[in-house]
Amino acid sequence: xxxxxxTSKVVxxxxxxxxxxxxxxxxxGPFDFSITNAVIYLWVSAAIxxxxxxxxxxxxxxxxxxxxxxxxxxxxxxxxxLTGQIGEKGRKYYYLILTIFVYILVTNLVGLIPxxxxxxxxxxxxxxxxxxxxxxxxxxxxxxxxxxxxxxRGYMRSWLLPPGVPKAIGTPLNGIFFTVHAVGEIFxxxxxxxxxxxxxxxxxxxxxxMLGLILEVASAVVIIPASLFIVFMTGFEIFVAFIQAYIFSxxxxxxIEGAIYAGH
Amino acid sequence: MDAESAxxxxxGLGIGLATLGPGLGIGYLTGRASEAxxxxxxxxxxxxxxxxxxxxxxxxxxxxxxxxCIILLFVA
Numbered sequence: 001x002x003x004x005x006x007t008s009k010v011v012x013x014x015x016x017x018x019x020x021x022x023x024x025x026x027x028x029g030p031f032d033f034s035i036t037n038a039v040i041y042l043w044v045s046a047a048i049x050x051x052x053x054x055x056x057x058x059x060x061x062x063x064x065x066x067x068x069x070x071x072x073x074x075x076x077x078x079x080x081x082l083t084g085q086i087g088e089k090g091r092k093y094y095y096l097i098l099t100i101f102v103y104i105l106v107t108n109l110v111g112l113i114p115x116x117x118x119x120x121x122x123x124x125x126x127x128x129x130x131x132x133x134x135x136x137x138x139x140x141x142x143x144x145x146x147x148x149x150x151x152x153r154g155y156m157r158s159w160l161l162p163p164g165v166p167k168a169i170g171t172p173l174n175g176i177f178f179t180v181h182a183v184g185e186i187f188x189x190x191x192x193x194x195x196x197x198x199x200x201x202x203x204x205x206x207x208x209x210m211l212g213l214i215l216e217v218a219s220a221v222v223i224i225p226a227s228l229f230i231v232f233m234t235g236f237e238i239f240v241a242f243i244q245a246y247i248f249s250x251x252x253x254x255x256i257e258g259a260i261y262a263g264h
Numbered sequence: 265m266d267a268e269s270a271x272x273x274x275x276g277l278g279i280g281l282a283t284l285g286p287g288l289g290i291g292y293l294t295g296r297a298s299e300a301x302x303x304x305x306x307x308x309x310x311x312x313x314x315x316x317x318x319x320x321x322x323x324x325x326x327x328x329x330x331x332x333c334i335i336l337l338f339v340a
Contacts, residue, residue, distance in 0.1 A: 081313070128331075191324045198327030201334070247320040250313070 014208050017201065019127070020120050037120040038127055045107040045124065049099070074102055082249050089149070089260050090253075096141070097256075100134065101249040108200060108241030112234065125244075126201040128193060135189035138252045143185075146259035158262035192251060199244050203237040275333040282329030289322040 023035040056071035064072060078098040086093065104125065111123030124130050146155040159181040160174045210226045210233070217223075265273075297315040301308045 191321075194327055194331060195320060195324045198330050199323075202327075202330060243316070247316060250317060251320065254317070 011212070014205070014212070017123065017126055017204065017208070019122070022120065037122040038124050038130065040120075041110060041122050041124045042107065042130065045103065045110045048106050048110070049102050053102075074098070078102075078249075081246075082253055086253055086257050087261070090256055093141070093256055097249050097253055100138075100252060101245050104134070104196065104245040104248055105241060108245060109238070111200065111204070112237055112241060123200060123204055125196055126204055128197045131193035131196040132189065134196075134248075135192040138192065138255060139185075139189040142188075142255045142259045145256060146262050149260055150262055155259075155262060188251075188255060192248060196244050196248055199240055203233065203240055207233050207237070271336050275336040278336070279326075279330055279333045282333075283326050286322045286326040289325075290319050293318050293322065 019036045019038050021034050021036055022040060025033045025035070027033075052067065053071055056068045059065070060068060075098065078094070078101055082097055082101060083090070083094045086097075107124050107130075111125060115121035146158075149155075150158060156178075160177050161170055165173070207230055210230050214223050214226050293315060297311050300311050304311075
C-alpha cells in the first residue's frame, strides 16, 4: 500500500505532461478540434513572438532600447548564423526560418517557466504532434521547392547517379540510389520532430521525476542533492532550448538549400 | 518474469544501451572539433556549426531509443 502511494506521487508529478481539455468541441469525423492547454500555450507563444516583433518594429529608433535590441539580436543571429549560406534564390525563406527559430525558442522557454496547477501547465514542444506539424511544413516546402526549381523530372533525376554511367551498371544502381534517397527524404521530418520532442520531454521528465522523488522521500539526504540537481537541470534546459531551436532551423536551412540547388 | 517487469527491464536496459553509441560518437566528435579549432582557430565558426549539426544527428539516434522506451513504459 505504501509503495503504491509512493509511486503515485512520482506519477502525479508527470501529469504536467498530460493534455487537458479546456473547451470541449464535439468531434467532426476523425478530427478533434477541442481547445486543450497545449493549444493555448502554443497561442500564447505565438502571441509573444508577434507582440515582441510588432512593438519592436513600431518603436524602431536610431538608438535602440531594450526591446529593439533583443529583436535586432535575434534577427542578426538569424541572418548571420542560420541563413548565411542560403544564397540569392532562398532569400525569401529567410523569414520562415527566423520565425521557426524564434517560435521554437519562445515555446521552449514558455514551457520551462514553472506554472501553478490552476492554469494547467503544459510544454507544447514536449508533444510529438506539435513538433511533427512544424517538421511537415519544412518537408512540404522542401519538396515543393525542389520540384519548382528543377521540374518533377529534374528533381527526381537529382536523386540518381550523374549522367554518363553505362546503362548495364547504372540501372540497377539507380534503383538502389532512388530507394535510399526516398527513404532518407521521408526520415528527415521524422528525425527533425523526434529530436526536438525527445530533447524537451527528456529534460522535463528528469526534472519532474526528481520533484516526485522529493515529495516521496521527505528527508534532507534526498532533498538537498535533488534540489541542486533540479536547479542545474533547469539551467541546462535553457541551454537546450536555444540549441534545439538552432538545430531545427539550421537543418531546415540545409534541407531547403539542398532542394533549391539540387544536383549541383 | 511477468509481462510488466519484462517491460520495465526492457525500457531501462534499452535506454542505457542505446546511449552508449551516441555517447561515444558525440565525445569523439567534440574531441575532434576541439582539436580542429586548436589547429585553426580562425575557422572556429564553421567547425562549430558542423559540430552542432553532427551532434544533433548523432543525438537523434539516442532519442529514437528514448521514444521507444517511453512507448514501452507508458503506452504499450
